[in-house]
Amino acid sequence: MLIQGRSSQYAGYFWRRCNYRTRLPCSRHFTTPDLLEKPYYVTSPIFYVNAAPHVGHLYTLVLTDVFKRFHALKGKKAILCTGTDEHGMKIQQAAQKAGKDIRAFCDENYRSFEVLAERANIQYDHFIRTSEPDHRFAVQHFWLMLQERGYIYTSTHEGWYSVSDETFYPPSSIHLALDPSTGRKFTASRETGKEVEWTSEVNYHFRLSSLRDRLLQFYADHRDFVQPSTRMQDVVQQVNAGLSDLSVSRPKERLSWGIPVPDDPSQTIYVWLDALINYLTKTNYPFQIPGREHAAGWPADVHVIGKDIVRFHCIYWPAFLLALDLPLPKQIMTHAHWTLNHEKMSKSTGNVVNPFFALDRFGSDTMRFYLIRDGGIKDDRDYDNAYIVDRYKTLQGSLGNLVTRVVRGKGWNVRRAVELSCFDDSPHGQKHLKILKYLPVAVDGWMAQLQPGSALGDILEVVDQTNQYMQHASPWNFGAPTDKHGRPKASKCLDLGRLDPIIYACAESIRICAILLQPVMPERMKHVLDLLGVDEGRRMIGDATIGADREYGIPMVDVGVGRSGVVFPPLTSDL
Numbered sequence: 001m002l003i004q005g006r007s008s009q010y011a012g013y014f015w016r017r018c019n020y021r022t023r024l025p026c027s028r029h030f031t032t033p034d035l036l037e038k039p040y041y042v043t044s045p046i047f048y049v050n051a052a053p054h055v056g057h058l059y060t061l062v063l064t065d066v067f068k069r070f071h072a073l074k075g076k077k078a079i080l081c082t083g084t085d086e087h088g089m090k091i092q093q094a095a096q097k098a099g100k101d102i103r104a105f106c107d108e109n110y111r112s113f114e115v116l117a118e119r120a121n122i123q124y125d126h127f128i129r130t131s132e133p134d135h136r137f138a139v140q141h142f143w144l145m146l147q148e149r150g151y152i153y154t155s156t157h158e159g160w161y162s163v164s165d166e167t168f169y170p171p172s173s174i175h176l177a178l179d180p181s182t183g184r185k186f187t188a189s190r191e192t193g194k195e196v197e198w199t200s201e202v203n204y205h206f207r208l209s210s211l212r213d214r215l216l217q218f219y220a221d222h223r224d225f226v227q228p229s230t231r232m233q234d235v236v237q238q239v240n241a242g243l244s245d246l247s248v249s250r251p252k253e254r255l256s257w258g259i260p261v262p263d264d265p266s267q268t269i270y271v272w273l274d275a276l277i278n279y280l281t282k283t284n285y286p287f288q289i290p291g292r293e294h295a296a297g298w299p300a301d302v303h304v305i306g307k308d309i310v311r312f313h314c315i316y317w318p319a320f321l322l323a324l325d326l327p328l329p330k331q332i333m334t335h336a337h338w339t340l341n342h343e344k345m346s347k348s349t350g351n352v353v354n355p356f357f358a359l360d361r362f363g364s365d366t367m368r369f370y371l372i373r374d375g376g377i378k379d380d381r382d383y384d385n386a387y388i389v390d391r392y393k394t395l396q397g398s399l400g401n402l403v404t405r406v407v408r409g410k411g412w413n414v415r416r417a418v419e420l421s422c423f424d425d426s427p428h429g430q431k432h433l434k435i436l437k438y439l440p441v442a443v444d445g446w447m448a449q450l451q452p453g454s455a456l457g458d459i460l461e462v463v464d465q466t467n468q469y470m471q472h473a474s475p476w477n478f479g480a481p482t483d484k485h486g487r488p489k490a491s492k493c494l495d496l497g498r499l500d501p502i503i504y505a506c507a508e509s510i511r512i513c514a515i516l517l518q519p520v521m522p523e524r525m526k527h528v529l530d531l532l533g534v535d536e537g538r539r540m541i542g543d544a545t546i547g548a549d550r551e552y553g554i555p556m557v558d559v560g561v562g563r564s565g566v567v568f569p570p571l572t573s574d575l
Contacts, residue, residue: 039077041297042067045305046085049109050094053116055353059371064304065122066452069519073541079297081282083128084110087258088271102257121364126282138281139274140262151207151323160196204249211319212243226314227333227450228378235314248273276317299327307334333450336376338383365521372452399463400568406506407531407559415553417503424501432469440544443516466509475502515544530556
């Protein structure tokens with residue numbers, strides 16, 4: 001039976017639970033003195049476990065990881081949270097269809113997302129499962145606070161419900177659709193194309209409409225809250241058009257798999273309210289220590305999400321937080337989708353990309369590079385293995401070739417050039433010096449704007465310009481001549497004063513670019529920096545300036561010969 005308040009019996013239980021939890025050892029994220037400053041906190045959405053991961057999941061994970069690694073390289077404590085959404089009707093139905101117990105189904109399926117993160121070299125700090133006890137407690141506490149402030153009430157709700165999207169749609173947002181493979185007509189969401197069904201039920205509602213003005217004021221005060229700006233405009237337009245109150249529970253007889261409404265076991269909390277609170281759960285909510293509320297990361301610096309869940313993250317989530325006067329996330333980055341053969345990916349038609357196959361074939365760094373370079377933020381992008389091969393070969397010919405030419409060069413000594421630290425003073429050398437000086441500033445600017453693809457593009461442009469500079473400067477014309485075995489024929493260089501500044505300019509270019517590329521290709525850039533002999537303690541963003549490191553130049557690994565030891569070895573297949 002639906003009730004408005006919570007009983008004194010539950011209140012007593014809640015107090016005892018809080019009293020017990022506050023005596024637990026404090027989390028490592030907020031006990032050490034050096035963590036009093038708020039860490040950088042970035043999140044991916046939590047992924048439904050009703051189906052296997054696809055390349056879109058991989059893209060989102062890589063984006064979050066690039067942001068996390070970049071800020072960690074700036075010397076800041078950085079936290080990445082990802083995980084799985086294990087409640088809701090679609091999970092319940094998927095388990096029933098598979099003939100499995102729901103808990104066993106979730107325990108089996110969540111692992112594929114955890115493995116995907118590990119295979120893609122995602123440095124996550126938290127992998128949350130919404131079926132965990134601590135998350136359940138955080139959600140029920142959040143619900144009770146909403147209830148105490150008068151934002152929860154009982155009402156009959158009628159509307160078109162999408163099990164796939166786990167949300168109701170108004171009549172204006174649905175239409176009659178046709179399944180081209182079967183010819184079956186069905187009612188679907190205009191926004192997502194997912195099937196909807198008419199539902200009428202008595203449940204709890206959230207007073208979303210009462211927060212319209214506060215939301216609009218927040219958007220006006222934080223115009224870069226949603227990125228890109230076109231989606232910010234869409235969000236403002238939706239809220240300006242008016243908000244209806246939101247159904248935030250389902251009857252248990254329809255949805256049994258989820259978190260029960262406190263003191264009302266006949267109702268299950270709406271899956272999106274449940275899911276969104278995951279971002280708070282791993283920041284020790286609701287047990288933050290007074291004066292250290294931000295020590296575990298909240299508010300999030302960036303939520304990274306796909307464009308299909310903008311409404312939930314950019315309207316509902318801020319409204320929930322405003323209702324409790326909790327800090328809102330600083331920004332929400334919304335990215336576009338990947339298509340295949342220029343068509344939307346769909347599990348039902350088999351038009352999907354298995355990310356594990358891609359990682360097996362190309363490796364994590366290659367896939368990370370491709371996704372960041374080609375991935376769409378504003379507009380959808382088409383996925384194609386041929387594009388990956390092409391991008392990889394470009395890397396081989398640009399950065400790979402540059403590194404090989406410098407570290408294996410005949411007739412010069414990188415360490416000697418670094419010790420002298422004299423940049424080429426020719427017109428071409430000085431032009432390159434200006435480009436290299438500006439690169440770290442440009443990259444930092446793009447990352448602050450949540451545009452890692454543009455940052456990557458600038459770095460690659462400098463790599464290309466370094467190759468052009470080296471070709472024009474032709475250091476091989478000033479080095480000591482060598483025999484067929486690479487041994488010098490003379491004891492002195494022909495023109496040491498011209499040679500070393502050129503080699504230093506090229507080595508510095510490689511060092512700075514490799515440092516800045518670490519968030520995208522951590523394994524390959526570690527190899528590059530090892531080849532240059534850069535100390536592991538001198539690989540931070542602050543070290544990516546000309547002359548910041550004068551101790552490198554002796555390789556820490558075998559530079560190899562031929563194809564052995566190259567930064568980007570040949571692919572096994574071009575198909």
